[in-house]
Amino acid sequence: MSFAVFECIRCGTRVFPQRYYCRSCGGGQWREVEVAEGTIEETTVVRHRMGAGSRPGALLATVATAAGPAVIAKLEAMADRGQPVRLRRDADGTIVATP
Numbered sequence: 001m002s003f004a005v006f007e008c009i010r011c012g013t014r015v016f017p018q019r020y021y022c023r024s025c026g027g028g029q030w031r032e033v034e035v036a037e038g039t040i041e042e043t044t045v046v047r048h049r050m051g052a053g054s055r056p057g058a059l060l061a062t063v064a065t066a067a068g069p070a071v072i073a074k075l076e077a078m079a080d081r082g083q084p085v086r087l088r089r090d091a092d093g094t095i096v097a098t099p
């Protein structure tokens with residue numbers, strides 16, 4: 001599944017997640033803009049999650065998308081800051097970044 005950010009129809013401001021009103025112009029209508037690529041800004045390993053039992057830690061990354069907004073994504077393999085990734089959505093809606 002492809003990943004998309006939201007663009008204000010009135011002024012073009014792009015956000016993620018979608019907001020009720022645009023902070024720039026007050027508009028309330030958005031269109032989806034698909035974005036397949038981004039760059040890693042930061043990575044982190046979440047080791048202790050409530051209810052996760054003994055499953056291994058989740059690798060997460062803050063990704064600056066090519067469309068503008070930064071998103072938190074599940075990182076499929078360790079990668080360094082500045083490294084390009086491909087973005088998509090899992091079947092359950094999770095944003096996944098692939099180095």
Ligand SMILES: [Zn+2]
Nearest residue numbers: 008011022025
């Ligand atoms: Zn706007």
